[in-house]
Amino acid sequence: MPKPTTVFSFLALTGPLLAFLTLVYVVPFLGVAEWSVTLPSPGLDQYGRLAADPLVLSVFVRTFRICATVTVLTVITAYMIAYVWVRGTPLQQRIAELCILIPFWISVLTRAFGWLALLSSRGLINSWLQSLGFISEPLTLVRNEFGVIVGMTHFLIPFAVFPLASAMRSLDERVFLAARGMGAGAIRIFWSVFVPMTFSGIIGATLIVFVFALGFFVTPAILGGGRSIMAAEIIYLRMFQSPDWGLGAAISVTLVVIVAVLMGLLFRYARLGDTGISR
Template identity: 60%
Template structure:
């Protein structure tokens, strides 16, 4: 038995070693900078909570991520419902629509939304051509553009846990509710939604974790006018060269992600969530 465990340990050893070299050691270096640059102490962490600029960036990030999470999970729930309970043809079409975005670069998708949403873009031009608006609506270089681009990117990540939760709903329960006289909407709100609540919570946590660290899409679609934490860290590193503040924000961001992961693990069974 000990020989078997010894073989397993030898086979598994490269993975924890790689994690230590690639993640743990660099993170310890970042944590050290947060306490020592420009001077030893908790000054950079105090600044995160007291500096108006930093605080506004953190609040904006939390607000945008919350909006994106609600929008993504809502859209993903509708998509997942049709994917699981719809006719075969619709299921196949939705499957392609969910999978294809994973094959397209996030950069290409961000520039695609920029072309669609800018003042002389396709959407504004079409609305003015049909007379619905007299002048362009500003939909990029602000929070709205970031929210649209991030939601588009994150919807597929919410679809899979929701679809997995819906596939575990016992069809006999739905049939029993229908047999007792409940209408479709009542079955949906009183049976389907409560039974898929773990999937909703799991999808929301997953989307929020992804959204917190988003960089490319908000940077392109907000045009630097709605800076979020990831972009702010980049600016502190490569423009103002304030590595201490950037490190403190990075450590706090990782702590938030770890806490959300802990909540996900405690609230939702991962084997049930991902099938």
């Protein structure tokens, strides 16, 4: 049983943080949840509209499809960068650090317009490909899901690198020496030893990227050009342009609930995988 002083110290340290999180996150969310069942009239009509609206359902499907694709691409790319950052030569580590840190100095809006300049029909990539004779007509690289995925992946890679690098730095080098002593080659060690031992970092990076991706607004709005609307954008449209605050609030609450369920399942899977328990 914990001592009273220990409990008091714990509450003294965590109490202000819990109060701040409650004030900033929980209270506003409860307000939005109240709107979803009170506007324009009390009841669950807005959730019924949400389930029957083909536009909203298609936006949800597109959002989760794009977020899943972005998460896979981001974690794979970040894993390679983190590997070089942790286990590369000093020069490779410095270059990897620059690739990780420099994007933090550039705003999301600037990055989105930068990709628009690169990927547009008259952008640098299409101009180079046409000048080299690889294509005769410009490729459609923006105002579609491809442009949105590229922009979101580029933005989220640095956020995925840190949990992966932290997991890689905590590994015991003696395990790899033992694997080499037993005759395992470099590729076998990487896939059978290194990757499984960094599974916690992969889970952490996946959670961070997926949750961030679900709330993206600026990048899909610019690179999607209104043709690849995601959940955050349709919430904005329902709240401020329709206006239909009740339906916008219902979409917000539904999105939060879906995310909570998915994260709970992912955490459960991670725990079972770590303990070796089979389903």
